[in-house]
Amino acid sequence: MLSKRIIPxxxxxxxxxxxxxxxENLRDAGDPVELGAKYAAEGADELVYLDISASHEGRKTFTGVVRRISEAIDIxxxxxxxISxxxxxxxxxxxxxxxxxxxxxxxENPSLISEIASRHGSQFIVCAIDARLIDGVWRVTTHGxxxxxxxxxxxxxxxxxxRGAGEILFTSMDHDGSKQGYPCETFAALCSSLSIPVIASGGAxxxxxxAEVLTAGKADAALAASIFHYGEITITALKKELSARGITVRV
Amino acid sequence: MIAIIDYNTGNLRSVKNALARLGADFAVTSSEEVVRSAGGVILPGVGEASSAMERLRATGLDKVIPTLEAPVLGICIGMQLMCLHSDEGDVDGMGIFRTSVRRFSPEDSSASEAVKIPHMGWNTVSRPDSPLFDGLPDMPWLYYVHSYYAGLCEDTLATSVYGSRTFSAALCRNNFYGVQFHPEKSGDAGAMILSNFIRMSL
Structure with missing residues (x-):
């Protein structure tokens, strides 16, 4: 049986x-390769790196970071x-x-998904969707x-x-950063309506x-940032606890 | 020296990086001479089977690989191309392993697991008594990304289960090995499998 994935x-x-x-209030948290390697050693199942550089120079630097990650990290x-x-x-x-x-x-350009999927395969492309509930409708948002x-x-x-996306990464902008949990009913409905995996993000x-989004919410994976970065819980401890609750995780 | 076959496939860099991390002596090549003189050969692969087979045929190595006597390891699509036939693009493989490659179906779902395609993530593998799996724990976790699988056959070395479908996680016939999972992306367990293969290739 596939494990549920935990993704910092x-x-x-x-x-x-x-x-x-x-x-906001960004502070330096070190070298991305070293931090990724630490999470991998703690039992992270995958890693996600988001480039938030605003400048052309910053983006060029990120390309070099990606090369170093692929050399050093074995997950x-x-x-x-x-990526446009x-x-x-x-x-x-x-x-x-x-x-x-x-x-x-x-x-802005949905055919981008089809183009990437047809050239590189569906397994290469994750479609991230940010949405917020407005008058009872989950409206897709852009630009954060x-x-x-x-x-x-x-x-x-x-x-x-x-169009060929291999996974959906859904973030509720109403819950992101709130630490109040995920909208699990929405996740369950989304997961049931799709035949590709869904990664839950924002709100842990x-x-x-x-545990709730991986069971009641039917999500295939959970992505989180701050609870790991601030050491509120280690990935090792999280997976041990999920396993104790009968959730299939790689431990 | 291990020859990593270069036929313009997706995970070439990852396999190369994994061997570099393990300190292996390797060459990325599509030269018949280099492949014939190698102590071991790795056939990587990601993507679509029929176009991958076409690119492999263009190198001429599809005729060379089945004649090799050194250990050969096919990874993912590389393994699938060593089978008789793949339904993906309806293409004949090199016919080393006596099985065919089929697509997962939502009908493979079980009561406890809905089959989504691709089969993507970490799954457990039955640990066989084979030098390739030396030192691994029982039921190691390994990383998969694939929509097609090799069916069970006399060459099946290890199995994994997805929904109600049991498929070949690893195949072996004489000096030929194939793994459906990605050892180059499977953390310590994958590194151990690659280390074993490096040792077998000395």
Whole structure:
């Protein structure tokens, strides 16, 4: 049986890992390769690296970081942030990334998903979706939740799947950073409506939250940042506790 | 020296990086001469089977690999190309392993596990009595990404289960080995399998 996956997410700016809440009050958290290796040693199942550099120079630096990650780390890793063309994806895959994630660029140009999937395979492309509940409808947002689009979560996720996305990474912008848990009913409905894996992101504040989204929420994986970065819980302890609750994890 | 066969496939860099981490002596090559003189040969692979087979045929190595006497390890699509046939693109493989490659189906779901495709993530593997699996714990966790699987046959060395489907996690016939999972992405357990293969290739 496949295990449920625990995936720490690292934000990288100008080649360094940064910690902050909603991209504010960023502080340096060290070398992305060293931090990734530490998480891998603690039992992380995959890693996600998001480039939040704003400058062209910063993006170039990130390419070098991706190469160093692929040399040093022996578990799968996804890279995202600022991928807006098939060429961007190809460059990162050439540097050794196992998967790339697209978000805003795919909303603006859905054929980007089809192009990447047909050239590199569905297993290379994760479609990240940020959404927020407005008047009873889960509306897809872009640019870190600032722009509300006319797309709706369930139909967009299905379109992404049909265009060849291999996984959906769904973040509720209403819950992200809140540490109040995930919208589990929405996750359960989303997972049941798709035939590709769903990664739950945004909102984890405790072991209970993660356990709930992996069971009642039917998610295949849970991604989290701050609870790992601030040492509130180690990945080793989290997986041990999930295992004790009867959830299949790699321990 | 281990020859990693270069036929423009996706995980070449990952396999190369994994061997470099383990301090192995290796060459990335599509030269028949280098492949014939190697102590061991790795056939990597990610992507679509029929186009991968086409690229392998373009190197001419599809005729060379089945004649090798040194240990050969196919990984993922590399393993699938060593089978009789793949339903992905309806293509004949090199026919080393006596099994065919089929697609997972949602009908493979069990009461406790819904089959989503691709089969992506960490799954347990039955640990066989084989030098390739020396030193591994019982039921090691290994990382998979695939939509097609090799069926069970006399060459099946190890198995994994997805939903209600038991498939070949590893195959072996004489000096030929194939693994469906990605040892280059499977942490310590994968590194141990690659170390074993490096030792077998000395």
């Amino acid at each position: 997410c690292l934000d990288v700016k100008d080649g360094r890992t940064v910690k902050g809440i909603h991209f 799968p890793f996804t890279v995202g942030g600022g 063309s098939e060429d961007d994806a190809a460059r990162l895959l050439d540097e050794g990334a196992d998967k790339i994630s697209v978000n805003t660029a795919a909303v 939740g600032r722009n509300i689009t006319d797309k709706e979560l369930f139909s967009w996720a299905l379109e992404a799947q049909n 504040g405790s072991v209970d939250d993660i």
